[in-house]
Amino acid sequence: MTHYNRVTKEIVEELINALGPYNVIIDSEKMEIYSHDETSIEHYAHMPEVVVMPQSSEQVASVMRIATKYIIPVTPRGAGSGLSGGAIPIYGGILLSVERMNRIIEIDKENLAVTCESGIITNDLNESLKKEGLFFAGYPMSLETCFLGGNIAENAGGGRAVKYGVTGRYVLALTVVTPSGEIVHLGGKITKDVSGYDLKQLYIGSEGTLGIITEATIKLLGLPNAKSDLLVPFKTAQEAISAVSVIMRDGIIPTSIEFMDGPSIQMSMDYLNEHLPIKGVGAMLLIEIDGTDEATVERELLRVGQLCEDNGAMEVYIAEDFYTQERIWAVRRNIAEAIKIYSPIQSLEDIVVPIASIAKVLPELDRLSEAHHVKIVCYGHAGDGNLHATIIKHPSDTMEYWDRIEPVVLKELYHFIVYSLGGKISGEHGIGLKRRGFLKETMEESEYNLCITLKKAFDPLMIMNPGKIIDL
Ligand SMILES: Cc1cc2nc3c(=O)[nH]c(=O)nc-3n(C[C@H](O)[C@H](O)[C@H](O)COP(=O)(O)OP(=O)(O)OC[C@H]3O[C@@H](n4cnc5c(N)ncnc54)[C@H](O)[C@@H]3O)c2cc1C
Incomplete structure (x- = not known):
C-alpha cells in the first residue's frame, strides 16, 4: 500500500505557480461540493485537500508531475453526477476538476467528427451539433449535467443504447495525461485501427484510474428526421x-x-x-x-x-x-428524484443480464424485498437488459438496521445476477468506490489479478484515483 503525503503549503504554492491562483481552491467551504458525487449514501463523502481546475492538457500534465514528485493522490472529476463514488477523493489529496476545459475545438463535418475538451456538458455539445444537423448518440440520461470526459471514463450508456450503443462506440480519439504527467494521443479520425494495442479502448470505462482524459474526438451521426x-x-x-x-x-x-x-x-x-x-x-x-x-x-x-x-x-x-x-x-x-423523496436512504443499482434473462430478475427482487424487509423498485433500460433495481430503506426502519441489511441484500442480488444469470454487477454506473469489494468477490480471480497488473503498469505509484475499481 502506497503511503501518500499530505498537501503542504509548499505544494499548494507549486500548484498555484503552474495553474495560477484562480484555478486552485483550498477554502473548505468552496471545496465541500467536490467531496461527494450523486451516490446517495453520505458516509462515502470525503474532503479533498486542494481542488485544481486546469485549463489545458499541459496544465493537467503539470499537476500530475507535482503529484508524482510528492506522491499525492489525484482524483479526476467531471460533473460529479456519478452513481458509484468514482469522483470522491477518499484519500484527500488533489481533486482535479476538468470543468474549465469545456471548449469545442473543431466540428469536422466532412469526417463526421467533433473534437472537444473533456469538461464540456454533454447536452451543450449536442445543442451545438444540432445546428449542423448532427448528433452524438452515446449520451446518458444525466446529459444536462454530466461531462463528455465523465461519460467516456464511465463508458456511460443511457436511454438510447438499444439502437445506438454506449459512449465507447463513438470515441475515435483521446488525449490523455498519464499519472507521471505525459500527454498521450490515442486513435484518430479513423474508423479502423489495429496498429498495436488498443490503449484508447482501455481508457474508456477506466473511471479515472489510469489517467486523465483531456480531449476527445467523437464520431457523429446525422440527426434522425x-x-x-x-x-x-x-x-x-x-x-x-x-x-x-x-x-x-x-x-x-x-x-x-x-x-x-x-x-x-x-x-x-x-x-x-x-x-x-x-x-x-x-x-x-x-x-x-x-x-x-x-x-x-x-x-x-x-x-x-x-x-x-x-x-x-x-x-x-x-x-x-x-x-x-x-x-x-x-x-x-x-x-x-421521486424515490429520494420517499426515502433518501437507498442503493441505486444498475445490474445487467442477458436480455432473455430479464424476466427472471423480478421474482428475485420480490424475494429479497420480503426476506430482508426493504422496499425494492425497479426501472431502467430493459432493452439492454440493464435494470435500475433500487433498494430503499423503509422510512420506519432504523439506520442501524439499514447499515446491517444493505450489504446483505447487495451481496445476494449480485451473486444471483452473476452466478445464476450470467450477468454483471454494473452495466453503466461503474464500480467506483461503492462496488469495489463486490467486484473482487464476483470477478474470476485470474481476471481480477490481470486488472491489478494493468493498474500497476499504468500507475506504479498508485496516485491515480486510488481506491476505485480495484480494492488493494
Ligand atoms: C439523474 C441521473 C441520471 C443518470 N443516468 C445515467 C444513464 O442513463 N446512463 C449512465 O451510464 N449513467 C447515468 N448516470 C450516471 C452518471 O451521470 C454517468 O456515470 C456520467 O457519465 C458521469 O459523468 P460525470 O461528468 O458526472 O463524471 P463524474 O461523476 O465526475 O466522474 C465519474 C468517474 O469518471 C472519472 N472521470 C471524470 N472525468 C474524467 C476525466 N476527464 N478523465 C478521467 N476520468 C474522469 C471520475 O474520476 C469518476 O471515477 C446518471 C446519473 C444521474 C444523477
Missing part, C-alpha cells in the same frame, strides 16, 4: 418485461425500451403531479423509434404497438408531438 414514442401500460411487471424480448426478437430495433414498475411510476407521477388515464397499471414500457423518414417510423411504431397488444398490453398510447413526448419521458427521467 422523425421520432415517435409509445407508452404501453401492462397489468403486471412480468408481462411488461416479457414483451421486451418479444419486441427485440422481431427485427425492428427501437431507439429505447425503458421499463418502469408500478411503484416507480406512481412515485414519479406523484412527484410531477401527473395522472394515468387508466387504473390497475402494474408496469409500463416506454418505447421510442426514430429514423430518417416518418412513414418508416410510423410503420415500425404500429408493428411494435401490435406486438405489445398481442403480449398483454392494457393500452398503447402514441406520443407523436414534442410536448407529449417530453411529458412521458419526464416520468421516466424523474424516477430517481
Whole structure:
C-alpha cells in the first residue's frame, strides 16, 4: 500500500505557480461540493485537500508531475453526477476538476467528427451539433449535467443504447495525461485501427484510474428526421418485461425500451403531479423509434404497438408531438428524484443480464424485498437488459438496521445476477468506490489479478484515483 503525503503549503504554492491562483481552491467551504458525487449514501463523502481546475492538457500534465514528485493522490472529476463514488477523493489529496476545459475545438463535418475538451456538458455539445444537423448518440440520461470526459471514463450508456450503443462506440480519439504527467494521443479520425494495442479502448470505462482524459474526438451521426414514442401500460411487471424480448426478437430495433414498475411510476407521477388515464397499471414500457423518414417510423411504431397488444398490453398510447413526448419521458427521467423523496436512504443499482434473462430478475427482487424487509423498485433500460433495481430503506426502519441489511441484500442480488444469470454487477454506473469489494468477490480471480497488473503498469505509484475499481 502506497503511503501518500499530505498537501503542504509548499505544494499548494507549486500548484498555484503552474495553474495560477484562480484555478486552485483550498477554502473548505468552496471545496465541500467536490467531496461527494450523486451516490446517495453520505458516509462515502470525503474532503479533498486542494481542488485544481486546469485549463489545458499541459496544465493537467503539470499537476500530475507535482503529484508524482510528492506522491499525492489525484482524483479526476467531471460533473460529479456519478452513481458509484468514482469522483470522491477518499484519500484527500488533489481533486482535479476538468470543468474549465469545456471548449469545442473543431466540428469536422466532412469526417463526421467533433473534437472537444473533456469538461464540456454533454447536452451543450449536442445543442451545438444540432445546428449542423448532427448528433452524438452515446449520451446518458444525466446529459444536462454530466461531462463528455465523465461519460467516456464511465463508458456511460443511457436511454438510447438499444439502437445506438454506449459512449465507447463513438470515441475515435483521446488525449490523455498519464499519472507521471505525459500527454498521450490515442486513435484518430479513423474508423479502423489495429496498429498495436488498443490503449484508447482501455481508457474508456477506466473511471479515472489510469489517467486523465483531456480531449476527445467523437464520431457523429446525422440527426434522425422523425421520432415517435409509445407508452404501453401492462397489468403486471412480468408481462411488461416479457414483451421486451418479444419486441427485440422481431427485427425492428427501437431507439429505447425503458421499463418502469408500478411503484416507480406512481412515485414519479406523484412527484410531477401527473395522472394515468387508466387504473390497475402494474408496469409500463416506454418505447421510442426514430429514423430518417416518418412513414418508416410510423410503420415500425404500429408493428411494435401490435406486438405489445398481442403480449398483454392494457393500452398503447402514441406520443407523436414534442410536448407529449417530453411529458412521458419526464416520468421516466424523474424516477430517481421521486424515490429520494420517499426515502433518501437507498442503493441505486444498475445490474445487467442477458436480455432473455430479464424476466427472471423480478421474482428475485420480490424475494429479497420480503426476506430482508426493504422496499425494492425497479426501472431502467430493459432493452439492454440493464435494470435500475433500487433498494430503499423503509422510512420506519432504523439506520442501524439499514447499515446491517444493505450489504446483505447487495451481496445476494449480485451473486444471483452473476452466478445464476450470467450477468454483471454494473452495466453503466461503474464500480467506483461503492462496488469495489463486490467486484473482487464476483470477478474470476485470474481476471481480477490481470486488472491489478494493468493498474500497476499504468500507475506504479498508485496516485491515480486510488481506491476505485480495484480494492488493494
Ligand atoms: C439523474 C441521473 C441520471 C443518470 N443516468 C445515467 C444513464 O442513463 N446512463 C449512465 O451510464 N449513467 C447515468 N448516470 C450516471 C452518471 O451521470 C454517468 O456515470 C456520467 O457519465 C458521469 O459523468 P460525470 O461528468 O458526472 O463524471 P463524474 O461523476 O465526475 O466522474 C465519474 C468517474 O469518471 C472519472 N472521470 C471524470 N472525468 C474524467 C476525466 N476527464 N478523465 C478521467 N476520468 C474522469 C471520475 O474520476 C469518476 O471515477 C446518471 C446519473 C444521474 C444523477
